[in-house]
Amino acid sequence: MIRLVAFDLDGTFLSSFNKYNRPRFKKVFDQLKAQGIKVVAISGNRYYRMAKIFKDYLDDMIFVADNGALIWNKGQVIHQNTFDAESMERLLAEYHYPGMSLSGLNTSYIEQEVPFTQRLILKFFLGPIRRVPSFSPLPEDEFVKLSFRVKNQDTVALTKEINQRLEGHAHATHSGWGTIDIVPTGISKQSALAFLGDRFGIEPDQMMVFGDGGNDIHMLEYAGHSYAMANASDRVKAAAKAVAPSNKEDGVLQVLEDFLTSSQ
Secondary structure (H helix, E strand, O other): OOOEEEEOOEOOOEOEOOEOOHHHHHHHHHHHHHOOOEEEEEOOOOHHHHHHHOHHHOOOOEEEEHHHOEEEEOOEEEEEOOOOHHHHHHHHHHOOOOOOEEEEOOOEEEEOOOOHHHHHHHHHHHOOEEEEOOOOOOOOOOEEEEEEEOOHHHHHHHHHHHHHHOOOOEEEEEEEOOEEEEEEOOOOHHHHHHHHHHHHOOOHHHEEEEEOOHHHHHHHHHOOEEEEEOOOOHHHHHHOOEEEOOHHHOHHHHHHHHHHHHOO
């Protein structure tokens, strides 16, 4: 019996930037809600962007932001994980890339030298941004994520290197398009699902999840019913139990519609 459905956003649920079939989703969502199934948007994005995309569902959905570092329910943070000062200082000392961003609890930070066009792109994904002269000293905040971009072909190797060098201090993952996100150690989309399972008494085999990126692999392996999107890499598909049609074909909604039909 499925009791929780979770889906990634970019490349999975969304057909393009912030776009999805809203009437079709409402019909599916209403049926899931009627069956008491919890619906979770789970992403490396900040809550700000997720709330804009699902503005009509803020009281009915659960939002896992920043790759599991912050979990929101009914407009409130129900779980958070932040870097300790030592880990953050070591992280910045070893991996300080141009254009990187630091995500605090409610605001993201970039250095003043970041070009205007890049700031616009970052604001689209991060929401409220504060520019600071430098990350040394750190702004007064608690931090949940550090992000930067590299060449797409370098993401897998660099992610592996970071996880080896900073084991016990941080966890790096890549979501696509050359973006690497670093969150506190032990935090991932899988850990967020485990927290929700404990909180609501839901077992992994009662979860259905969808993803397309490297940061989805662990949750695809964890859930009893997992779907990689047809547009995902072979590495991601190998972690899932099945493959869904692509995000351009509303693959998440197709699978959920089939599930709802079969469960009647």
